[in-house]
Amino acid sequence: MSNTLSRSEREGKTPFNELPFYKQINWVHAVLLLGEPFISLYAILYVPLTRPTLIWAIIWYYATGIGITGGYHRLFAHRAYKAPFITRLYYALTGAGAVEGSILWWSKDHRVHHRYTDTMKDPYSAQRGLWWSHLGWMIFKKDRDLIGNAEVDDLEADPIIMWQHKNFLWIAIFMSLVFPTLVASLWGDAFGGYFYAGVIRMMFVHHATFCVNSLAHWLGESTFDDKHTPRDHIITALVTMGEGYHNFHHQFPQDYRNAIKFWQYDPTKWFITILSFFGLAYDLKVFPENEVRKGVINMKQKKLDDEKKTINWGTPLDELPLYSMEEFLNEVKVNSKQWIIVDDVIHDVTDFFDEHPGGRKYLKLGVGRDATEMFHGKVYDHSNAANNLLSQMRVGRLETPNKHHHD
Template sequence: MNKAPIVWVNLLIFLITGLIALIAIPLDIYFNGLNTVQIIATILCLGYCGMSITAGYHRLWSHKTYQAHAFVRFVYAIGGAFALQNSILHWCSDHRNHHRFVDNNDKDPYSAKRGFWHSHIGWMIREYQGKEYKNYNNTKDLQKDKIVMWQHKYYLPLAIATNFGIPILLGWLNGNILGMLLWAGVLRLVLSHHFTFFINSLAHIWGSQPYSKQHTAKDNAFLALLTYGEGYHNFHHTFEYDYRNGIRWWHFDPTKWFIKAASYVGLTSKLRITPEERIEKALAENHFETLKQRLLHLPHNHPLVKKLEHEYEALQQKMNDFYSARKRLLEIKRKKLAKDYKKTELYTQVQELKLKFEEHKNKFFDLTIPQAA
C-alpha cells in the first residue's frame, strides 16, 4: 500500500521549531545566562496556550461540558491560535471522532493502537484521512458559534500574529526581542505541542484504568501536572461530558478549578458533572470484571467464583439502598419539606446506609484473588 502523503507544513513546523529549541536555547543559556523575565513570560504564555486548549478547545467546545461567556470564548480562541494546534472547528472535529471511534485504527484519527509515534505526532505528519479530514460534519453545533467561525476563517493570520506578535511585544518590553522569540516563542510552542500530544499518546499507554477497560485511556497523575489536569484520562473517556477530569480534591486539575472559579463571577455556567452513583458503579463494575478475569480458569461453581459474585451483588444492593435513600433525602431538602432535614428519620437512615456501603465497598476492593498460575 502507498503511504499517505506527507503534510509538509506540519512536518516543517515540528522540525524547525524542535531543532531551534534543542540547539538555540542551550546556546542562549551558555552565552547569555538565564533571564528570569523570559522564563516567567514563557511559563505564562505556556499556561495561556495550554488552558485555551484544555478549558476551551477540549472541555468547552469538543465536549460541551459547560457554557462560557463570549469574552471567555474570545480569549480561548486567541489562545488556541497562539497554541498553533489548528482552528477550534478542526481540532474539535478530530477530537470528537477520536472519542466516537476510540482505538479504531481506521476511524480514530490518533488511535493509540497504531503505536506511540502515530498517536503522538505521526497522524499530523501524513494526510491519513483525506477529504474526511475537513468535512466537519460532526461540528454543526459549533458552526453556529460566531467566535468559532471567526477564528476558523482568520486562523492563519491569527496564528502568525500571536506567535510572532506576542513574543516580540514581550521582548520589546524586556529589551531583548530575539531572546523572547526563542523562549516565549519557540520553546513555549514546542513544549505546548508535546504536552498536548502526550494526552493522545502517553495517556493511552501509561497509567491505571480504575473506571473502564473498554478503551486504552489511562489515569496518570504525572501527566496531569504537564497538561493542566488532562492526565486523568481514563475518567475522561468513561465520562466525557463531565467538566472535571480530576474529581478528587487532591487531583491536580487547574482547568477544573478555573472553570469552577469563573462560574462564581458569571463567566461560566451550566457545569456538567457525572452523578456520584454512576462513578461508584463504574469503579465497582470495573474492579469486578478485573477480578473475574483472574478466575476464568476455574469452573463457575468454584468457591472463589461464587464468593466474588456474592460480594459484588451485596455491594450493588448496599449501593442502591444508600443512593435511593439519599435521593429521597435530597428531595426533602430541595423542596424544604422539613424544617430541619437533618433531624428526620430518613437522615439517620441515610447515614447508616452510607456507613454500611462504605464498609462493604472497602471489603470488596480489598478482596484478594490470586493470578492464574
C-alpha cells in the same frame, strides 16, 4: 452504486494509499513540528535566558495550554460548560497561540476520536502505535477514505469560532510569536521572548497536547472501563495540564472535570471553576456521583472476577453428579466411601482424617450422615477457611435437598 465508492472515487481523486510518499506528508506540519527542536536547541545554546523571560514563558505556556485544554477541548469539543463571548474570544486567541489548528478543525477531529476510539476511523488511534498517536497523525495527511466524521453544526453556528477559523493563520502567528516577543521587549528581551516564550514554549505545548493522544492511552489504570485504551495516571496529568485522568474523561466526556478528587492535579478544572465564580463560565456539567461510582465498582468486580479465575474453588456445584440419599448410603456402607454431607453437597474426607484439627473421632462422626448442623455449630462452627477447604473435597450433590436449620 455510489454508496460502494470511496470518497476519493466519488470526488475523482487518487486514493490516499496510491499517492507518492511525499504527497502523503503534511509538509506544513512536518516542518513546524520537526523544526521546533532544532530552533529550540539553537536558542538554548546562543540566546541567554533571563528571569523575567522565563517567568513570562511559563505564564504564556499555561495560558495557551489551557486555551487548548479548557477552551478547545472541554468547552468547544465537548460542551462540558458554557461561556460568554469574552471567554470564548479569550480561548480563540490563546488557543490559536498554541498553533494546533483552528477550534473547528481541532474539535471536529476530537469528536471523531471519541466517536471511533481505537478504530481505524480514529484520526489518532492508539492501535496504530505510540509514535502514530503522538506525532505521526500530524506529520501525515489524513486518509479521507479512512477517517470518520462528526457533526460540528453547533461550532459552525458560533461567530467567534468561524472568525478564528477563517483568519487562523494570522491570529496564530501573532499570538504564538509576535505577542510573546512584544511582551518580552518591554524589558528589553525581544529575542528571548521570541525564542523562549514563542518557539520553545510552543514546542512544549504541542507535545503536552500530543501526550493526551499517546501517553494517556498507554500509561496508567483503567479505573472506570477497560473496553478501550484510555488510562488514568498522575504523570500524564502533570504533563498535560490535568488531562491525564483520561479513562474518566472517555467514560464521562461531558464532565468539565478530568480529575474528580480534590488532590488530583487538574489546573484546567481549577481555571474553569475560578471563571465560574465571576460568571465567565456557567452550566458546568458534572456526572452524577452514583454513575461514576458504578464504573469504579464494575472495574473492581471485573478485576476480582479475573483474580478468582486463578483460584481452585473446587468442582462447580452444577457439574457434580446427583445422588439419592439411598445411593449415598450405599456408597458408604457397601463401597466403604468416607463421605459426609454438608449443605446438600457430598464430600469425600478419606484423605483428611489425619489433617483434621479436631481429630479423627469428630470427623468420623459425620461419615455416612448429613453433618450440616455439626459443621455449622452443633459440634464446631467452622471458619470461612474451613468452608473453602471443604469445597476441594466435593464429589456429588443430593438429588433431593435436606432441610437444614443453621445460621
